[in-house]
Amino acid sequence: MKARPTPTSRSRGPAGPAASRRRQIARLAPLLPQLGFALRRRRGELPPALKEAGRLGERHVAALVSLSVTGPATVSELAERTDMTLAHGSLVVGELASAGLVEREHDEQDRRRIIVSLSDAAVPAVEQMRNRHAGPLLRFLAGMDDVEAERFIDHLSELVACLRDDSPDKPGDER
Numbered sequence: 001m002k003a004r005p006t007p008t009s010r011s012r013g014p015a016g017p018a019a020s021r022r023r024q025i026a027r028l029a030p031l032l033p034q035l036g037f038a039l040r041r042r043r044g045e046l047p048p049a050l051k052e053a054g055r056l057g058e059r060h061v062a063a064l065v066s067l068s069v070t071g072p073a074t075v076s077e078l079a080e081r082t083d084m085t086l087a088h089g090s091l092v093v094g095e096l097a098s099a100g101l102v103e104r105e106h107d108e109q110d111r112r113r114i115i116v117s118l119s120d121a122a123v124p125a126v127e128q129m130r131n132r133h134a135g136p137l138l139r140f141l142a143g144m145d146d147v148e149a150e151r152f153i154d155h156l157s158e159l160v161a162c163l164r165d166d167s168p169d170k171p172g173d174e175r
Helices: 017-028 031-043 048-052 058-070 075-081 086-098 122-141 146-164
Strands: 102-106 114-118
Touching: 017 031, 031 122, 048 122, 058 075, 058 086, 058 102, 058 114, 058 122, 075 086, 075 114, 086 102, 114 122
Parallel strands: none
Antiparallel strands: 102 114
16 A cells, blocks of 8 residues: 655645646546445355345345444334435335344334344354455555554545535535
8 A cells, every 4th residue: 555645745736726636536436436336246246045035135235234243223223324214224124034134123121113133044144245345355454554544434434425415515615
């Protein structure tokens, strides 16, 4: 991994900050679809147990991974984590439950709330899928120290939030 330029060593180029941002966007823009294609290609490599469960879309896989990483959640928490509406999240949870991949139980403190967790049958398959994706992530992160890795993850999270934001561009945004 190349050393990151310091703020004083960054070149804004002869045309100033606007031209520099345009060059950066020209480099970044083609990478986004490539990232999407790479993720979809790897997502297509579902473990047999998940393939046998029927046709799982990206939202189904995201819900399974979310439950694996962060543990049981209410339907509304899971919908929020995976950027779904509550209605869509409920539909996905129902389909996953019908496929035997998640279990739904009433919350002991509030019986109106449904807690969703991975089923015993889904745990090894989701873990296998996560482990397969861990290799490329570990190779990528190996070139960074902890501070750089955390900074990259923070920036990537900000990018995802910006891409999800449907509001119009704010005044002062440079193009």
